[in-house]
Amino acid sequence: MRHVEDPLxxxxxxxxxxxxxLFLACDETASVERLRRLEDGSFGDHQHVALDRLVDLPAGADGEMxxxxxxxxxxxxxxxxxxxRKRSKPKRDENDRDQALQRMEEIQREPNRYFLGRIPLVEEAPGPFALARSAGERQSAWLKLGHRHSALERWLAADPHLGPFLTIPSKENGLDVEGLAVRGSRVWLGLRGPVLRGHAVVLDLELEQKAPNRLKARRVDGEHRYRKHLLDTRGLGVRDMRFEGDDLLLLVGPTMSLEGPAFVLRWRDAAQDDASGVISPDRIEAVAELPYRLHADHPEGLELWPxxxxxxxxxxxxxxAPDRVEPETFTVRADVIGSRRTGETMVSRDNKRIPV
Structure with missing residues (x-):
């Protein structure tokens, strides 16, 4: 597959x-991968879905999203x-130190990375779903994109907390969206970076479709088109999010290119917050501490598993980690963090095989 260094x-x-x-994403492509539940309970029957036929991407199918x-x-x-944004890194076999240093001066903005939108789901039969550009009155729609800046970049440029980080590369505490949760017209974006004095940032938007293929954000907090919530995560950034009732579960881990522990936190009654501010620490509790492994098993995605x-x-x-992967069958194992509790922290219960 184009531009993919490692197997999906x-x-x-x-x-x-x-x-x-299950829909999964690889961060080096402009696609999603659909898997279907098999008779043995695993997920397979892999279908690659190129997104350029479902949405309009400024850099086309070859541009990394x-x-x-x-x-x-x-x-x-x-x-x-x-x-x-991303900073170029020296090649492993590069012996010219000056050339390596010059390479690291390069900071790139790839326009496809600024996508935020939705695509209709169509149930093909009881259980399996497909993606379509339109399905009846439902249409694919997204915030305005561009080669120079996106709608979200424009809104954040004047933000006193986040504006200074827009041009700093990800993994260097620059702006880096990694969490997504949706309820109705409200869309929550969890930031891996920046982390501000130990506080992670969650942006909260209300999006509606006003024109074909176009989402727009309402003004929800004075003149702003987003609410801004700061949560004390002890310096960890958001990796993913998911609602459980009115509570928002946050998968958090290191914000920069560091090895370190990861947790699932609960932000109680997050859906009820309708103004920007710092969230009281007594509304944030640990749900799970994930196993820590050096140079392997970086938690990236979270989903409910009832x-x-x-x-x-x-x-x-x-x-x-190697013990999660079966190379011959292109299979990887994901963790199910079970409902049994030790104190207030969940413990691992099972694995799920995901052939991709």
Missing amino acids: HKDLSAVARVGDC DIEGLCASDGFLWIVGSHS EAGPGALLVIYDAP
């Missing part, structure tokens, strides 16, 4: 479940790119 199953960045289907969030809601699959019990969650990993 080794570079997963987001997950969403719809009926008997860096998809970091997926969420299924009200008959749509929502998709968000990282909205981040058949494993109330409160159970599916967690997928980037850079999966």
Whole structure:
């Protein structure tokens, strides 16, 4: 596949479940991957879905979207790119130190990365779903994109907290969207970066379709088109999010290119917050501490998994450890964090095989 250095199953960045289907994303493509539940309970029957035929991308099919969030809601699959810039890194076999230094001066803005939108889901039969550009009155729609700047970039440029980070590359505490949760017209974006004095940032927008293929954000907080919530995560950034009732579950981990622990946190009654501000620490509690492995198993995606019990969650990993992967069958194992609790923290219960 074009522009993909590693097999898809080794570079997963987001997950969403719809009926008997899992939709996954690899952050190096402009596509999503659909898997269907098989008779043995695993997910396979892989279908690659190129997104350039479903939405209009400024850099076309070859431009990396860096998809970091997926969420299924009200008959749509929502998709968000990282909205981040990236710094070139020296090649491993590069011996010219000056050339390597010059390479690291390059900071790139790839326009497809600034995608935020939704695509209609169509149930082909009981259980499996497909994506379509339009389905009756439902149409694909997205915030305005551009080669120079996107709608979200324009809104954040004057933000006193986030504006200074727009041109800083991701993994260097620059702007980096990685979490996505949707309820009705409200869309929450969790930022891996920047982290501000130990606080992660969640943006909260209300989006509506005003024209064919175009989403627009209402003014929701004075003159702003977003609410801004700061949560004390002890310096960790948001990797993914999912609603459980009115509570928002946040998968959090290191914001920069560091190895470190990851947790699932609960922001109680997040859906009831209708103004910007710093969230009281007593509304944030730890749900799960994920196993820590050096140079492997970086938690990237979160989804509810009710058949494993109330409160159970599916967690997928980037850079999966060798014991998670079956190379011959292109299969990777994801964790199910079960409903059984030790104190206040969930413990691992099972694995799910995901052949991609």
